[in-house]
Amino acid sequence: MQRNLLRILPLLLIAMIVHPLHAHVGSPDVYEQGNAGPYKLFVVLRPPAVIPGVAEIEVRSQTPGVDRIDITPIPLTGEASKHPPVADSMKRPSSDPQFFTGHLWIMATGSWQVRFTVSGSQGPGVLSIPLPATAMMTRRMQPGMGIMLGLLGVLLVVGLVGIVGAASREAQLAPGTNPPPARIQRSYVVMAITLVILIGAVYYGNKWWGAEAANYSNYIYKPLRMDASLQAGNVLDLKLTDPGWLKQRKLDDFIPDHDHLMHLYLIRWPGMGVVFHLHPDQVGTGDFRLTLPTVPAGDYHLYADVVHATGFPETLVSSIKLPYVAGRSLQGDDAEGTAGPLKWNGDGTQTSNSYKLPDGYTMVWKKPANLTAKTPEEFSFTLLDAKGQPAQDMALYMGMTGHAAFVKTDGSVFAHIHPAGSAAMSAMMMAQSQNQAEASASQAPAMSMSSMPGMNMSQPSLPNVVSFPYGFPTAGSYRIFIQMKHGETVETGTFDADVSN
Ligand SMILES: [Cu+2]
The missing domain is CATH 1.10.287 (Helix Hairpins)
Known part of the structure; x- marks a missing residue:
């Protein structure tokens, strides 16, 4: 008996390690839309509360005719990624024929993908969605x-x-x-x-x-530590160090994610009235540097997105107090936005659903009547020109029709979302290219990158509308920064959202 107890106790301990983490901060669920062959799917992956644990999966097919969806958890990289386990089939929990649910055991911390194999009246299709799964804290005994x-x-x-x-x-x-x-x-x-x-x-x-x-x-996730300092008046230096976690994690294996090794959001706190989206360069192992544009003085929160070679994304968090920085002008993929400070901090006002941009253009949010936590939603934004007409000169911003950052006003949530969803783009590409490679063998058409939402390069003119699949992780107040590009101008619209339970 006692020996059995000795065997079981470590397992109990593992089970007590909870809270998975995603690339983002405080926003572990993955919301993603993509095409499994002819079927457009809206997928929600809720990583397990424990590792090993069960990931909850929801799929809504936006294309009718789906008969069956099978799901398989596979490591995103490495030898094991070539040997998927036997698939589970999803259920229809309601009379809605286009809504499917299922769950999968995730047995280890790491960079996973869930492969959806679809069959239906329009033939087969396959889609993979990356799922970073890791434990974040130990649950205390009650x-x-x-x-x-x-x-x-x-x-x-x-x-x-x-x-x-x-x-x-x-x-x-x-x-x-x-x-x-x-x-x-x-x-x-x-x-x-x-x-x-x-x-x-x-x-x-x-x-x-x-x-x-x-x-x-030791297995509980600890993000890379980032220390920010200002050097030579206008150079932001970011030093990355590993506070100790899995031995496999490296500081020199970052891969570009939509054109850049690092995407840095600089948000003035607590009013959140100033935001920059910038791209520091890697100048050495664990060292990123950026010559700042002109930045108003203040306390800034820094959120830096990076992706490891395994497809495992991390968001590194830091803060810095900056004096007024007389820097360079914005260039390349740099973007800046200014808005009124939050109404939640003193006498600021909440932004309306229609955001007036500095060049006379307007960004409009088709805001749902109610926003509730953990509910999948499409956040849809339209860009109008100075005359109030649909903007005609739309351009891709870093390869996509738009970029969004959802930031909770208490700083506990930061999520950088794209038209395809919340998974890191580079991890998404890894998953799809595996499917492409296997597509010829399996006959199931896989999604190509150009058919991903918001990445359609083949269209002669780009739409002036962008939508982002996402769900707020918790109730509370959020500020949403939306970036769309027209001509050479990157517009940053600011919108506020109150989210209920
Ligand atoms: Cu982005």
């Missing part, structure tokens, strides 16, 4: 449970001392006879020795438990 287990433990110790005492006193007596005083004396000695041994066992058991817990805490 006080009630602790007290109950403690009392049971005391009962066990007292009971065992009593049993040993009774055994040494009476085991060799004939039934019905009273123990002589010498035996009673001896039983007290035996009970005292037993108690000492048991206290020792509890003490060392606790030490062993602590060592196991410390061991497993």
